[in-house]
Amino acid sequence: MTQRLLPTLLLLLMLPANSGLAADTPPRPFEAHYHLEVDGWPNADIQHHLTATASGWESEMSAKLPGISGHETGRFRVGQGALQSYYYASGYSLLGIQKSYRLDHEALAERPDRQSALFALSRRAIDRPCETACRVEYLDHRGRQESVDYRVLGRRSLTLPAGEFEALRVEVTEPDEDDSRLVFDFLPRLPGLLLSMTYYSDGKRKSQLELTRLETP
Known part of the structure; x- marks a missing residue:
């Protein structure tokens, strides 16, 4: 699970932070567990936490398998119809080789980190979906600007190891x-x-991730 693989497969949905795009559904803390299958890689179990902090919210993902581990954390504030990222950290260890990365509030002043943007994108899609493809921008783990397009396909019933969901x-x-x-x-x-x-x-x-367990306080 390299630094590129974990975030790219899980967190490629990113959104500008200061454009009034965070919508109305309030954040709620959760602890989620996923199972990830990737062609050419061992299967991995992933943990994802959204936690309230004294200064806002923290989203953290981590994965570990023999000889490989990776994690990333994004901190953000929500208010006045907008989301503001202010801290990001990530790292990985691959067969003894370790790397770590950080972005501060100055680097994140105009565009969010990947963890914060995952929250912002999902909330926009839930409350104010685009009817056509939308271009969005974010910063990768090195602080480089990236962009993707997304569109909402609609709602469906989904049966997973964690249960049945809309x-x-x-x-x-x-x-x-x-x-x-x-x-x-x-x-x-x-x-x-x-x-x-x-x-x-x-x-x-090429890969499939599914929710296996969900806990909400």
Whole structure:
């Protein structure tokens, strides 16, 4: 689970932070557990926490398997119809090689980190979905600007190891990349929570993530 693999497969849905895009559904803390299957990699179990803090909210994801581990954390504030990222940290360990990255509030002044943007995108899709494809921007773990397009596909019933849910489906593509796409299912009552994720390339499914356990305080 390299630094690129974990965030790219899970967190490619990103949204500008200071554009009034955070909508109305309030944040609620949760602890989620996922199972991820990726072609050519060992299967992985992933943990995802959204936690209230004294200064806002913290979203954290982590994964670990033999010889490999990765994690990333984003902190943000929600208020006045907008979301503001102010801290990001991530790192990975691959066969003894370790890397770590950080972004501060100055770097995140105009665009969010990936964890904060996952929450913002899901909330916008839940409350104010675009009727056509929307271009969005974010910062990767090194602080480089990236962009993707997304569109809301509608709602569907979804049966997972964690139970049965009414899911909101969203498709994400990269500009000028016609042969790959991500399809996410969000839970409308819990912004930021992934129910499932499927990655397709060259018309074939390359990875599948599913929610296996959900806890809410």
